[in-house]
Amino acid sequence: MDVVAWITAAALAAWLWLLLCQGFFWRTDLRLPPGAAPARWPDVCVVVPARDEAEVLPASLPSLLAQDYPGRAEVFLVDDGSTDGTGEVARALAARHGGLPLTVGSPGEPPAGWTGKLWAVRHGIALARARDPEFLLLTDADIAHGPDSLRSLVAAAHSGGFDLVSQMARLRVASGWERLVVPAFVYFFAQLYPFRWIAEKEARTAAAAGGCVLLRTRAAERARVPEAIRHAVIDDVSLARAVKRSGGRIWLGLADHVDSVRPYPRLADLWRMVSRSAYAQLRHNPLVLLGTVLGLTLIYLVPPAAVGGGLAAHSVPTVLFGALAWAVMTGTYVPMLRYYRQPLWLAPLLPFTAFLYLLMTVDSAVQHYRGRGAAWKGRTYARPDPAPEQ
Template sequence: MFAAVVTAVLSLLAWVWLTLCQGGFWRTDVRLPPRDGPAGGLREWPSVTVVVPARNEAGVLPVSLPSLLAQAYPGRVRVVLVDDNSDDGTAELARSLAGRHGGVPLEVVAPGEPEPGWTGKLWAVRHGVALARSEFVLLTDADIAHEPDSLAELVSAAVRADLDLVSLMARLRVVTAWERLVVPAFVYFFGQLYPFRWVNRPGSRTAACAGGCVLVRRAALERADAPASIRHAVIDDVALARAVKRSGGRIWLGLADRVHSVRPYPGLDELWRMVARSAYAQLRYRLSLLAATVLGLVLVYLTPPLATVAGALSGDRVLFGVGAATWLLMSATYLPMLRYYGRTPWYAPLLPFTAGLYLVMTVDSAVRHHRGRGAAWKGRTYSAPSGTT
């Protein structure tokens, strides 16, 4: 049992380090500062173009698009929906919703199939940004709904703090049993990879944003040559944040209070595809990083419950105590995220099970890539860029 005890101790040390030294990733208090009154402290409000890339989004547009058209923004704003070769009537539905709801002006454009080397979303973003003549561009996905003052809060924060990019991790849907189990952990793991406090520190190399809601200065996009410089990126939000930060821009990422995803993930299959389509890309398509990730997940997330059970069955008090203490510490770091999503604390001890699911999803992502299926999403498959494998 000596090897088991040593492994359990290593897992405990890993969790102590993560809790104390990984940018406070487990905290959920990185939020937009409240606006100072209705005007948000601004004398003049800069112009904004809202760019919405949309491919076969007729199912969610009736909820999300009216929320953009109803923005109570004091400055000049318009919405550009870029129809990415939809075959479900997305463009027609968007025009119909604009005619029915009125509000912020809407323009619908269709750039055609992406050129070689471009992902569909970034091809759509490119055309939307090209139409912008505003100081700011809000990049928001077609499944994201905004409260009426969402845009004003984003712009106020960007102007007052002199930020080039402000991004909110939209509050994802947690209605079904699988959503309640998997979704809070998804945001928790994201924060562990990209601690928000490190992202928001100007001198830090850590960069990330949440692609569903990104307000960025058009001048910052031009300095970063974006989206052209990241045109092949499957994880486009992280790539965009890195490009802006590398070019000298100041970025900020936090959790949303008034921005929500309305896309349903009713079963495990839908959640599995969401994770598996980009997990191997996150590892830069390298088997060495995949192996290290699998070993790391086993040590950090699976060892504590295994050590606890093994110690209880064998009567080894040391193994049981170390495993239980580590499991308890891990669960404690998950509680703030569960509270943010309004979930019961009893989900916290299930985090190792959810991490095990993510481990298998990551391996499946690599298997799909090496079988030639790559990152598949909405009828398109993207292979790794040359030189990454």
């Protein structure tokens, strides 16, 4: 065999390893474990950091206020320097819909060393501690919850003995670009952080989905959250690592009744979502970036290129290895497309989507070295320190 055939064989070997040895990341059957009702439902405070979210709050906040929870629960929305009337919209929605009590607070501008979201979370937790809750639900302003969401989260944490229970919200998939990019976003996340490994106490893998995190107050205090992760751009993963390092048990899975209502209709919107934190995920390390680019190229781009190039060169081994690797890749993506109720013909297009993510990651690094860092809603975090190691 020639060199190209050997490279394609390496891509196939990589896919066989991912299929069987990477925590079965491609399976989408890991859902919130059912839990028995506790003898006494614990108090819960819901903390919602919100910056310029007036547009999405009408589709999300009423679902929190309407939670069917047998215990005492209260919502704290932290208006993080919004300029679009987010706080006023929240108060008006609470007055119109009723339900759980709502408190709207404002922390002011974050001091040096804090990201805006974590500064808002800190303020919300400080307000919540006056109620002495057993649990905190940290949820984003664009997340809509089913009426039994809080009840199910608390029951799962209570029965399973978890200190942190997180659900990956089902992201919005409506536009053509969302169909192409969004399911792959969750697929790549699960590949990097296999959900089944996260719940294993002895495994180092730790991650959470920031849109929906139920956290024991004692575990937050033990892990010094959010102070210990105040600089983290990828705050959900850093939160999970801090809790697991401090001895807490954590769980992450896909959601059925927790949905993001935020639209990403254009490629530019999705590009910003990914590129703002992609290089932070690589700990701002150029060698890790290089390895990531090479890895993405080998795993996702070589198989389809080998099929085309092998056919042109009449190289049977190259075509065979490339086709098998592409087939395994496509098969592992099918469950995620089914979870998102998307047509299965999108599965063979995963290499193209991976190429887009490769470009987004490189762009994230370029912006970092230009001093722009991670930018979100008018704030730029120039060259932030990397998140703590596992």
